[in-house]
Structure formats: C-alpha cells, structure tokens
Amino acid sequence: MEDDVMARVTAAVQRGQAGERASARAELAAMWAEVERGEGDDFHRCVIAHFMADLQDNPQDELRWDERALAAVDGVTDERAQEFHESLRVRGFMPSLYLSLADDHRRLGDADRAREYFGKAQATADALGDDAYGELVRGIADKVGRALAEGSTEPLPG
CATH class of the missing domain: 1.20.58 (Methane Monooxygenase Hydroxylase; Chain G, domain 1)
Known part of the structure; x- marks a missing residue:
C-alpha cells in the first residue's frame, strides 16, 4: 500500500538522524496536526509520536510523546500495520x-x-x-x- 504519511515520516526521521533535529521535529509536528484532523489513523499517530519522542531535547517532552505513542497503539491492528509492511x-x-x-x-x-x-x-x-x-x-x-x-x-x- 502506498502510504504518503509514512513516506514523509521516514524522510523526516532520516533528516533528524542526520542532525537536522529541529526541522525533523517541525515536519513531524505538522504531520501530527494532520492526523489529529483526521488525515491519518492510529498507526500513523503511534509511529509519528514514537519518532517525535526521539527528537525531543527535554525528557519531560519525550515522555509526553512516548505516552501518546503507547495510547495510539491500542487502536492499531495487525492488519493495519501489515498494510504498511507485511511483516509487522x-x-x-x-x-x-x-x-x-x-x-x-x-x-x-x-x-x-x-x-x-x-x-x-x-x-x-x-x-x-x-x-x-x-x-x-x-x-x-x-x-x-x-x-x-x-x-x-x-x-x-x-
């Protein structure tokens, strides 16, 4: 399945890992806003929040994002995850x-x-x-x- 959100998440994460943490954070924040408006689902929320946490400079902010990822995973099914990759x-x-x-x-x-x-x-x-x-x-x-x-x-x- 072609998943534009996941392609954008992957690109942002790669930028963050390459040292462009602030721009990666901004991109993921924009994607989070999109999925919160209904342009994504719990799979997207879980993945965005999980990676957003890794880009935080403050441990309390990181905790908040990790809590969001854990909350979102409750709404993810194996079938939905496998739409992105069959092994998930x-x-x-x-x-x-x-x-x-x-x-x-x-x-x-x-x-x-x-x-x-x-x-x-x-x-x-x-x-x-x-x-x-x-x-x-x-x-x-x-x-x-x-x-x-x-x-x-x-x-x-x-």
Whole structure:
C-alpha cells in the first residue's frame, strides 16, 4: 500500500538522524496536526509520536510523546500495520514502546515507574524477531537495564 504519511515520516526521521533535529521535529509536528484532523489513523499517530519522542531535547517532552505513542497503539491492528509492511505485528511494537517509557522515567528520576515499564518490555520481548530490529531493541534493553541497575539518570550512551 502506498502510504504518503509514512513516506514523509521516514524522510523526516532520516533528516533528524542526520542532525537536522529541529526541522525533523517541525515536519513531524505538522504531520501530527494532520492526523489529529483526521488525515491519518492510529498507526500513523503511534509511529509519528514514537519518532517525535526521539527528537525531543527535554525528557519531560519525550515522555509526553512516548505516552501518546503507547495510547495510539491500542487502536492499531495487525492488519493495519501489515498494510504498511507485511511483516509487522502490533505485539512487536510493544518492547520498544515500553523501553522508551522506561528510559524516560529513569532519566526523570522515577525508578519505580522505569522498572514497571522495563518489566513490561521484558515480558513482550519474545515478540522480537531474530533480525536487525530485534537486535537493536534488545541492545537498548541491555543499556536501559544497566542504567537502571546503576541508578543512573544520565542519557544512554550512543
């Protein structure tokens, strides 16, 4: 399925990863406004919010976007996700969404909430495949777990 919103999200995320964080944030904010007006669906909301969180400079703002992503995923079905890519399953989104929230709460000094979301991420990690995405998320889980064990509130190392 041709999905203009997802193509634009991908382009904005790539710009953000290339160092153009402010312009990527602005683009994703504009797309968020579009989907909130009904020009998208919960799949778009989840993906936009998840990537928008990664572009925030303030951990509290990042938490708000990650909470929006988690709220939106409730309205996403496997069938809808597979319209974008046949391999997608909503359960496979959950470890990353939960890890993001665990890391937000950890950096904000709320270790109890961080551990709660970290536990949810671990409980859904079996949904990750043996692929690059699965390896990436498992690597992030290792970093978040270490930081939690150390009591660190510092951003994760690159």
